[in-house]
Amino acid sequence: MITKARYDGGETFADFLARPTLNHELWVALTHRVSIPLEYSGRVEALGGHWHLMVLSEDWCGDAVNIVPIVAKLTESVSNMDLRILARDENLDIMDAHLTGTSRSIPIIILLDGKFEECGWWGPRPRALQKWVVETGMKLATAPATAKPVPAACCCRAARAAASCGAACARHSARSRRYLSGLTRCISISGS
Numbered sequence: 001m002i003t004k005a006r007y008d009g010g011e012t013f014a015d016f017l018a019r020p021t022l023n024h025e026l027w028v029a030l031t032h033r034v035s036i037p038l039e040y041s042g043r044v045e046a047l048g049g050h051w052h053l054m055v056l057s058e059d060w061c062g063d064a065v066n067i068v069p070i071v072a073k074l075t076e077s078v079s080n081m082d083l084r085i086l087a088r089d090e091n092l093d094i095m096d097a098h099l100t101g102t103s104r105s106i107p108i109i110i111l112l113d114g115k116f117e118e119c120g121w122w123g124p125r126p127r128a129l130q131k132w133v134v135e136t137g138m139k140l141a142t143a144p145a146t147a148k149p150v151p152a153a154c155c156c157r158a159a160r161a162a163a164s165c166g167a168a169c170a171r172h173s174a175r176s177r178r179y180l181s182g183l184t185r186c187i188s189i190s191g192s
Contacts, residue, residue, distance in 0.1 A: 010084030013072035021059035031069040041077040052112040064107040
């Protein structure tokens with residue numbers, strides 16, 4: 001299923017951003033806004049060894065546009081980790097081994113050790129964000145038909161109302177920090 005050759009066949013994040021994608025401007029804008037706190041990079045560097053993150057994703061996915069740039073920036077900020085993106089729909093055998101319930105929800109991030117053996121996986125959303133989506137987000141009123149269209153990946157209710165991307169809002173920044181905290185905690189547990 002997961003092999004070095006298959007991993008190496010995936011796109012780097014730079015290659016992914018260089019090709020035409022849906023919501024390309026949003027992917028680029030979010031990527032430029034991400035910064036990784038040193039404490040998170042330090043936690044990954046302290047693991048030693050070399051780690052690989054295989055990301056199952058698609059360019060149209062709103063969760064992916066908000067999460068994958070954070071994970072990519074984390075891998076760019078350390079010397080002992082790299083990342084490859086594989087299209088979910090072209091890798092259904094891997095996807096079906098990492099379902100969220102019965103759903104092919106993405107992104108899925110799979111942690112591989114230096115021998116390309118799976119050590120763990122997580123996704124598609126941080127637990128706190130998923131709870132918010134289920135309890136609050138699904139109940140939000142939809143925008144009036146006269147509203148300006150907003151990128152599908154925009155995560156902030158206030159930003160949706162203003163018809164702008166919410167990437168720089170405080171709520172998005174807090175979610176990014178929680179996601180990074182959970183991500184590095186998972187990596188630390190897998191690495192011990």
